Amino acid sequence: MPAETPKPPVKLPGDPISDEGQDSVVVERRVAKTEPPKLYQVVLLNDDFTPMEFVVMVLQEYFNRDLETAMQIMLKIHHEGRGVCGVFTKDVASTKVDVVISAARRSGHPLQCIMEAA
Ligand code: TYC
Numbered sequence: 389m390p391a392e393t394p395k396p397p398v399k400l401p402g403d404p405i406s407d408e409g410q411d412s413v414v415v416e417r418r419v420a421k422t423e424p425p426k427l428y429q430v431v432l433l434n435d436d437f438t439p440m441e442f443v444v445m446v447l448q449e450y451f452n453r454d455l456e457t458a459m460q461i462m463l464k465i466h467h468e469g470r471g472v473c474g475v476f477t478k479d480v481a482s483t484k485v486d487v488v489i490s491a492a493r494r495s496g497h498p499l500q501c502i503m504e505a506a
Contacts, residue, residue: 426505428481432488433500434465442497446488447473475506487491 430451432443438461447458450504451473476484481503493500 410454424444425477427475428478429475429506430481430484430488430495431470432461432465432473433502434469435498435500438492438497438499440466442492442495443499446499450484450488450491473501484490 419465434445443462443465444455444458447453447461448455451458453461453473461471474484475481484499485503488499488501492501
């Protein structure tokens with residue numbers, strides 16, 4: 389049986405880089421970077437038909453706002469055309485938008501809810 393030829397050593401990620409017989413070894417330092425998730429604000433838009441009480445209920449039920457804060461946000465939307473209900477990760481913001489629009493349509497209101505990069 390022929391003698392096996394020696395195989396070169398397998399290099400794995402993170403292995404020190406050898407300088408093949410020289411007297412120094414370079415160790416690669418890699419900093420693992422985990423980006424924080426992008427955030428999205430959920431915004432309610434004003435319209436002329438959705439009752440104020442319904443918007444206040446939405447802010448309490450789906451955005452955990454107390455009555456006073458919910459009233460303030462609702463009035464801000466009423467006067468300024470739009471208002472931020474909360475800031476969330478993408479999936480949570482998207483679900484909030486769907487849930488709010490479903491609740492509004494179920495109750496026959498044209499309330500608009502959108503999400504946008506925060
Ligand atoms: N403008 C509505 C009214 O006068 C109230 C309202 C507030 C509607 C906020 C939508 O996102 C809204 N009945």
